[in-house]
Amino acid sequence: MEYNYTELMVCSAAREIKDGDKLLVGVGFPYVAAILAKMMHAPNLCILFELGVYDSQPIDPSIGAADPRSWYRATKFSGFLEVIGMIVHRGRLDCGVLGALEVDQYGNINSTQLTQNGKIKHFNGSGGANDIATLGKSTLVVSKHDKRKLKETIEYITSPGFLQGGTSRRDAGIKGGGVSRVITDKAVFSVEETTKRLKLLSIHPGITAENIIENTGFAVDVKDVPLTTPPSETELKLIREVIDPQGLYTGEKK
Numbered sequence: 001m002e003y004n005y006t007e008l009m010v011c012s013a014a015r016e017i018k019d020g021d022k023l024l025v026g027v028g029f030p031y032v033a034a035i036l037a038k039m040m041h042a043p044n045l046c047i048l049f050e051l052g053v054y055d056s057q058p059i060d061p062s063i064g065a066a067d068p069r070s071w072y073r074a075t076k077f078s079g080f081l082e083v084i085g086m087i088v089h090r091g092r093l094d095c096g097v098l099g100a101l102e103v104d105q106y107g108n109i110n111s112t113q114l115t116q117n118g119k120i121k122h123f124n125g126s127g128g129a130n131d132i133a134t135l136g137k138s139t140l141v142v143s144k145h146d147k148r149k150l151k152e153t154i155e156y157i158t159s160p161g162f163l164q165g166g167t168s169r170r171d172a173g174i175k176g177g178g179v180s181r182v183i184t185d186k187a188v189f190s191v192e193e194t195t196k197r198l199k200l201l202s203i204h205p206g207i208t209a210e211n212i213i214e215n216t217g218f219a220v221d222v223k224d225v226p227l228t229t230p231p232s233e234t235e236l237k238l239i240r241e242v243i244d245p246q247g248l249y250t251g252e253k254k
Contacts (some may be wrong), residue, residue, distance in 0.1 A: 003231045005185040006250045007239055008204055010036060011231040012183050013097065013140055020044045021094035022087060024132055027062050027070050028249045029142060030097035035243045036235060048087065050128040052079040061248040080128075088131045091175065096132035097140045102154040105197050105218040107161025107179030109133065109141065110154040126158050133159035138180040145184035151217035162196035169196070187212055188228055202228040 010033045017023060017037035023045055025034050031047070038045045047055055051065045054076040062070035071077065087093050101123060102110040112125045133139050139161075143149050161179045162169045169178055182189040182198055190201040200220055203212060209222035231239075244250045 001231075001233050001236050003236055004251055005204060007231055007236060008228060009142060009183050009185055010239060010250055011235050012188050012228060013142060013181075014040065014235075015229075016140055016181050016183075017042055017045060017095065020046075022046045022048060022092060024048045024050060024083070024088070024093055024096040024128075024136070026050075026097070026099075027065055027067070030099075031070075032239065032243050032249050033097065036238055039238050039242070040235065048083055048093075050080055050083050052077055052081075052083050054078070061244070061246060084128050084131050088128070088135050091135060091137075093132065093136040095138045095140060095180075096129075096136045097142065098129050098132060098159065100141055100143050100149070100159075102149055102151055103141055103143055103182055103198075104151055104154045104161070106163060106165045107139075107141065107182060107191065107196075107198060108154060108157045108163065109159040109161065110156045112156045112158045115155060129159045133161070133176065133179075134174055135176045137177045139176075139178065141179055141182045143182065143184050145186035145212075146215045147217040149217075150182075150184070150215070162191070165196045166194070186215065187225075200225045202226050204228045205230055 013033035014037040019042040023034055025031050025047060034047045049065045053071050053074045056071050056074035058070050058072045060069045098109060100109040100111055111123055113120050113122050160174055163172060179191060186207045187203045188201045189198040192199045203225050205227050212220060212222055239250055
């Protein structure tokens with residue numbers, strides 16, 4: 001079956017989610033990945049919204065975590081303080097899925113500000129993202145793939161990855177495990193064990209090595225990098241017919 005790169009990103013993210021995890025996500029793309037994981041291989045996954053919603057089962061698309069449609073059939077509704085304070089800050093969060101304005105070569109995230117034409121433009125900032133990136137056992141980062149977003153250094157570290165690489169995260173006293181994957185619409189990155197620098201794990205089918213080099217703001221080794229496993233027919237049917245039938249988050253098939 002044909003697929004688009006957003007669907008491939010969803011499937012790549014879903015495959016990184018483990019059965020039994022406590023997973024903190026937002027609505028949209030991360031939630032589609034979470035539900036796909038739960039339906040495919042992780043029936044005991046506990047999906048959390050930082051607003052305080054546990055394991056909801058929405059049947060209609062929502063426009064944000066505060067949209068009551070995203071709370072449907074939740075097993076529990078508590079609040080921001082419980083999810084961030086009692087789960088994240090106590091080290092009980094297995095994984096969080098975060099977006100980013102910019103990501104650097106060590107997985108640090110900027111979602112605070114960009115300088116454009118000499119002027120600083122401010123954005124939403126951290127929300128709960130810094131807590132998740134700092135204290136979660138692992139973090140998945142999802143991003144579009146171009147030089148403006150994947151950079152050697154970023155303007156502002158909103159949520160920490162591995163800081164300056166090596167042991168710098170641990171030396172700074174940051175407790176969580178850090179970024180485990182950066183998933184883009186062109187490739188999947190993992191983290192080099194010693195330097196803690198992002199490295200290519202796979203390149204999506206149809207994307208050339210030259211395209212990766214051209215659109216990545218830091219040096220990458222593209223030699224002998226395998227292709228990302230395409231979505232299966234089962235995964236695509238679940239995305240298109242069950243999880244996101246209107247294509248609100250994953251778009252129309254191509």
